[in-house]
Amino acid sequence: MKAHDGMYIDGAWRPAAGRDTIAVVNPADEQVIAEVPAGGAEDVDAAVRAARAALPAWAATAPAERAARIAALRDVLVARKDEIAETVTAELGAPLPFSQAVHAGVPILVAGSYAELAASYAFEEKVGNSTVYAEPVGVVGAITPWNYPLHQIVAKVAPALAAGCTIVLKPAEDTPLTAQLFAEAVHEAGVPAGAFNLVTGLGPVAGQALAEHEGVDLVSFTGSTAVGRKIGATAGAAVKRVALELGGKSANVILPSADLAKAVGVGVANVMGNSGQTCSAWTRMLVHTSQYDEAVALAAEAAAKYGDRIGPLVNAKQHARVRGYIEKGVAEGARLGAGGPDAPREQGYFVSPTVFADVTPEMTVAQEEIFGPVVSLIRYEDEDDALRIANGTVYGLAGAVWAGDEAEAVAFARRMDTGQVDINGGRFNPLAPFGGYKQSGVGRELGSHGLAEYLQTKSLQF
Numbered sequence: 001m002k003a004h005d006g007m008y009i010d011g012a013w014r015p016a017a018g019r020d021t022i023a024v025v026n027p028a029d030e031q032v033i034a035e036v037p038a039g040g041a042e043d044v045d046a047a048v049r050a051a052r053a054a055l056p057a058w059a060a061t062a063p064a065e066r067a068a069r070i071a072a073l074r075d076v077l078v079a080r081k082d083e084i085a086e087t088v089t090a091e092l093g094a095p096l097p098f099s100q101a102v103h104a105g106v107p108i109l110v111a112g113s114y115a116e117l118a119a120s121y122a123f124e125e126k127v128g129n130s131t132v133y134a135e136p137v138g139v140v141g142a143i144t145p146w147n148y149p150l151h152q153i154v155a156k157v158a159p160a161l162a163a164g165c166t167i168v169l170k171p172a173e174d175t176p177l178t179a180q181l182f183a184e185a186v187h188e189a190g191v192p193a194g195a196f197n198l199v200t201g202l203g204p205v206a207g208q209a210l211a212e213h214e215g216v217d218l219v220s221f222t223g224s225t226a227v228g229r230k231i232g233a234t235a236g237a238a239v240k241r242v243a244l245e246l247g248g249k250s251a252n253v254i255l256p257s258a259d260l261a262k263a264v265g266v267g268v269a270n271v272m273g274n275s276g277q278t279c280s281a282w283t284r285m286l287v288h289t290s291q292y293d294e295a296v297a298l299a300a301e302a303a304a305k306y307g308d309r310i311g312p313l314v315n316a317k318q319h320a321r322v323r324g325y326i327e328k329g330v331a332e333g334a335r336l337g338a339g340g341p342d343a344p345r346e347q348g349y350f351v352s353p354t355v356f357a358d359v360t361p362e363m364t365v366a367q368e369e370i371f372g373p374v375v376s377l378i379r380y381e382d383e384d385d386a387l388r389i390a391n392g393t394v395y396g397l398a399g400a401v402w403a404g405d406e407a408e409a410v411a412f413a414r415r416m417d418t419g420q421v422d423i424n425g426g427r428f429n430p431l432a433p434f435g436g437y438k439q440s441g442v443g444r445e446l447g448s449h450g451l452a453e454y455l456q457t458k459s460l461q462f
C-alpha cells in the first residue's frame with residue numbers, strides 16, 4: 001500500500017525528526033503492507049507550532065469560507081471513497097462492503113453536516129444588553145483510535161475547522177494509512193497550510209507529547225478509558241479543555257411486547273458489524289425470562305449466519321484479548337450458544353461470532369468491554385430488574401430499547417444512564433450528539449453539540 005514516509009506539517013510532507021517506523025499489518029493475512037514514521041516530541045512540537053502560527057488567520061476567516069473548505073473536503077472524500085474503503089480494509093481488516101458503506105460512507109455524511117453547520121451556526125447572539133461571541137478554543141490536539149479510523153478523525157477535524165480551530169492529529173498506530181489519505185484530502189480541499197497537521201506515532205510517545213504540549217489548548221481524545229483517564233488528568237493539571245470519548249458496554253433491552261425476532265436479529269448484527277470493535281455496540285442483550293430460551297436460539301442462529309462474513313480483529317493483541325475473554329466467560333459459567341475461543345482460521349486474527357447464554361450481570365463478560373464479536377444474553381424478571389441490569393456498569397455510552405409501543409420504549413430509555421438510545425432499531429443520525437454518561441466520557445461529538453466543544457464564549461456588554 002502507498003505510504004508517506006514523512007509527517008504532514010504546515011501544508012507539506014516533511015521528513016520525521018527520528019528514524020523509527022511503525023509497520024502496518026493487514027490483520028486478514030498478518031502481512032506487513034507498509035511502514036510509516038513513528039514520530040516523537042520533536043515532530044509534535046513542529047506540528048503544534050505550525051498549528052499555532054496558522055491559528056489567527058484561520059480563526060478570522062468568515063464562517064462561509066470555512067464552510068466552503070469543509071464542503072470541498074467532503075467532495076474529495078466522495079471522489080476518493082473507493083481508495084478510502086480499500087485502505088481501511090487493508091489495515092483494519094473490515095470486509096470491503098462494510099468499509100464502503102460505513103468506514104467511507106459515514107465520514108462523508110459527517111463532513112457534509114459540518115459544511116452546513118459552519119455556514120448556519122449562530123457564532124454570535126444577543127443576550128439582553130450583551131453580544132455573546134462563540135470563538136474558537138485554539139489549537140486542538142486530536143488523538144484517535146483504529147476502530148472507525150476515518151470517522152473518528154472527521155468527527156474531530158470537521159467541527160474543529162468549522163469552529164475556526166487549527167489541529168494536530170495523532171492517529172492510532174494500527175491505522176495510519178487512512179490518516180495519511182485524509183491529510184491528502186485536506187490538502188486537495190485547499191485548507192490553508194498549518195490549519196491541519198498530522199503526526200503518526202506511538203501513543204505513549206507522540207500521543208503523550210501532544211496531550212502534554214503547552215501549545216495545545218484542547219485535547220480531544222477517543223479511545224480506551226484507561227488512557228482517557230490519564231489524558232484527562234494531564235489536561236486538568238494544565239487547566240486545558242478536554243473531550244473524552246471512551247469505552248462502552250451498552251445494553252439492548254428487549255421488552256416483552258417487542259418483536260423478539262427483529263430485536264434479536266438487529267441486536268446480533270449491531271455487535272458483529274466491524275467484528276465487535278464498536279464502542280457503542282449493544283454487547284449485553286437483556287431478555288425477559290419468559291422469552292429467554294427463544295432469544296438464545298434466535299441469537300445463535302443469527303450469529304451462525306455471519307460465519308465467514310465477519311472480518312478479523314485489528315491485531316494479534318486484540319485477538320488474544322478477545323479469546324481470553326471468551327475463555328473467561330466459559331470459566332465463570334456462561335454457556336456458549338455459538339462460536340467460542342478457538343481461532344476459526346490458521347491465518348489472520350479471526351474470532352467466530354460468539355453468543356453467550358446464562359450470563360449473569362456481575363460476570364466479567366457482562367461488565368468489561370470485550371471489543372470483539374461477542375454478545376451476552378442476560379435474563380431479567382421485570383422492568384425494574386432490566387433497568388438495574390442496564391445501568392449496572394461503569395459505562396453509559398449507548399443502548400437500545402425495543403417495545404411494541406414506542407412510548408413504552410421511550411419511557412424506559414429515559415431512565416437509562418446513557419448518552420444515546422436507539423428506539424426499535426432507530427437509524428443513525430449524523431447530527432445527533434454522541435458521547436458518554438459515567439466513565440464513557442466527557443463531552444459530545446457530532447452535530448451542533450460537537451461543534452460547541454471547539455468554541456469558547458466571550459460576552460460584550462453595552
Ligand code: NAD
Nearest residue numbers: 144145171172203204207208223224227245246247248279
Ligand atoms: P487506546 O486508548 O489504546 O488508543 C487510542 C489512541 O490513544 C491511539 O491513538 C493511541 O496511540 C493513543 N494513546 C495510547 N496511549 C496513549 C498515551 N499514554 N497518551 C496519549 N495517547 C495515547 O484505545 P484503542 O485500543 O486504540 O481503542 C479502543 C478503545 O477506544 C475502546 O475502549 C473503545 O471503546 C474506545 N472507543 C471509544 C469511542 C467513543 O466514541 N466513545 C469510539 C471508538 C473507540
